[in-house]
Structure formats: structure tokens, C-alpha cells
Amino acid sequence: MVEKILEIQNLTVSFDDFKALNNLNFSMDIGELRVIIGPNGAGKTTFLDVITGKVQPTTGKVLFKGKSLTKMPENKIASIGIGRKFQTPRVYLNLTVRENLDLIINRHKGIIPTLFRKVPVAEVRSVAGLLEIIGLIGKANIKAAFLSHGEKQRLEIGMLVAQSPDLLLIDEPVAGLTDEETENIGSILLNLAASHSVIVIEHDMEFVRQIAKKVTVLHQGSVLCEGTMDEVQNDPRVIEVYLGISD
Numbered sequence: 434m435v436e437k438i439l440e441i442q443n444l445t446v447s448f449d450d451f452k453a454l455n456n457l458n459f460s461m462d463i464g465e466l467r468v469i470i471g472p473n474g475a476g477k478t479t480f481l482d483v484i485t486g487k488v489q490p491t492t493g494k495v496l497f498k499g500k501s502l503t504k505m506p507e508n509k510i511a512s513i514g515i516g517r518k519f520q521t522p523r524v525y526l527n528l529t530v531r532e533n534l535d536l537i538i539n540r541h542k543g544i545i546p547t548l549f550r551k552v553p554v555a556e557v558r559s560v561a562g563l564l565e566i567i568g569l570i571g572k573a574n575i576k577a578a579f580l581s582h583g584e585k586q587r588l589e590i591g592m593l594v595a596q597s598p599d600l601l602l603i604d605e606p607v608a609g610l611t612d613e614e615t616e617n618i619g620s621i622l623l624n625l626a627a628s629h630s631v632i633v634i635e636h637d638m639e640f641v642r643q644i645a646k647k648v649t650v651l652h653q654g655s656v657l658c659e660g661t662m663d664e665v666q667n668d669p670r671v672i673e674v675y676l677g678i679s680d
């Protein structure tokens with residue numbers, strides 16, 4: 434049996450009377466790259482909020498490598514190998530690209546391996562290696578404030594990878610980017626998928642097509658369907674949901 438990086442069972446998240454997630458079931462293999470799509474309000478961001486411990490399930494549970502994350506605080510969840518990139522870049526604008534990466538690496542070097550888990554030495558990322566992954570070698574000594582939006586997104590992906598997470602959660606990485614930058618981010622994510630498990634939430638269908646092998650469609654807090662991009666795009670239920678026709 435292939436080991437699961439993530440298993441979500443009967444997950445419901447209620448805000449007062451409203452169920453942002455409604456009896457959701459989801460499972461993902463180690464090393465998989467999964468794209469999650471769905472109309473606005475489908476529950477995509479809440480889904481990530483539950484995995485990272487920002488929001489607690491009302492019922493149901495989340496298992497990471499077989500271990501329940503229920504009641505685990507956010508920083509503990511991060512320390513056992515789940516990293517998240519938010520929609521807006523959160524880089525230090527007055528530091529250079531290199532300094533931003535250095536900061537994260539040094540912050541994590543001492544803490545993670547000794548206290549929480551063993552990260553093989555080869556896995557502890559070097560700044561040079563990260564700069565190469567994100568394609569910013571030539572901009573290493575430039576302050577982040579002077580990067581384009583797309584370059585900032587790439588830097589933040591680098592800062593995420595610097596923490597050596599096993600599972601990367603990435604919320605709408607190409608919103609507002611040029612076509613060229615969108616493609617850059619796509620290649621970076623495909624590269625990272627060779628050595629990480631990755632969940633990407635995205636609206637941009639061309640981008641989804643570029644990177645996706647398996648797509649999960651969320652609708653009203655539940656999984657509507659799963660499959661290849663072609664399968665989900667031709668699924669009448671998905672077409673209905675995206676055209677906003679109610680039944």
C-alpha cells in the first residue's frame with residue numbers, strides 16, 4: 434500500500450450555522466502534486482486553514498502521515514513538516530533576496546532537526562541551492578522591495594522550501610501574474626514536486642493544465658469530483674458549478 438501523506442475523514446467546519454467544509458473526504462499519496470479548484474466560497478482556503486491548524490475541525494479529522502493533527506497548535510504542525518504559502522507574499526522588503534533566505538535557513542537549522550524531527554544533512558537547504566530552484570541567482574543581492582510581484586512570489590516559495598517541509602500548501606500562486614511569470618512558477622512547482630508532496634489551490638485553468646496530474650474539485654465544502662484535468666473539465670457537474678446553474 435502506498436503511504437498517504439494526507440488523509441482527511443468526514444471533515445466539517447462550521448462557522449455559526451454555516452458549513453464552510455461539509456463532510457469532506459480527501460486522500461493524497463506521498464510525493465503527489467494535487468491541484469484543488471472550485472468556485473469562490475467553495476471552502477478551498479478553509480481546507481488549508483484546517484490542515485495548518487489555523488482552524489479546528491467541528492467534526493472529522495486530518496491525518497498527516499497517519500498521525501492526527503487534531504488540537505495540534507499551528508507551530509507544531511509546521512514543525513512536523515507542513516509548510517504553507519499564503520496568497521500575498523510575506524517577504525522582508527528591506528532585506529535582499531539572499532538575506533531573506535538566510536534568515537529562514539538559520540531560524541530553522543537549529544530548531545527543527547534537534548527538537549522535532551531529523552532532517553538529513555543533504556536536505557538542509559543552502560542559499561545557493563534555493564536561489565537556483567527559484568531562478569533568482571542574478572537577483573540575490575537586490576532588496577526584495579525591488580523585485581516584481583512574480584519574483585516576490587518565487588522568493589516566498591524559496592523561503593517555504595528552506596524550511597524543508599514534506600508537504601507544501603500553496604494558495605493561488607499565480608493570481609495577478611504575467612503569463613511568463615505564471616509559467617515560471619509552474620516549472621518551479623513541477624520541480625519541487627519531484628521531492629515534495631504539494632497541494633496547489635488555483636483558479637487559472639491554463640496554469641492548472643500546465644501542472645496538474647490529478648485535480649480535486651471542491652464545491653460547497655465537499656469534494657465534487659476528482660480526476661485528470663480533462664476528466665474534471667468534461668464532468669457535467671463541474672460545468673454546472675462553474676456556469677453557476679443551480680439544480
Ligand code: ADP
Nearest residue numbers: 448452453471472473474475476477478479480
Ligand atoms: P474559497 O477559498 O474556496 O473561496 P473559503 O474557504 O475562503 O472559500 O470560504 C468558504 C466559505 O466559508 C465562504 O462562504 C466564507 O465566507 C466562509 N468563511 C470562511 N472563513 C470564515 C469565518 N472565519 N467565519 C465565517 N465564515 C467564513
Ligand code: MG
Nearest residue numbers: 474477478479
Ligand atoms: Mg480562497
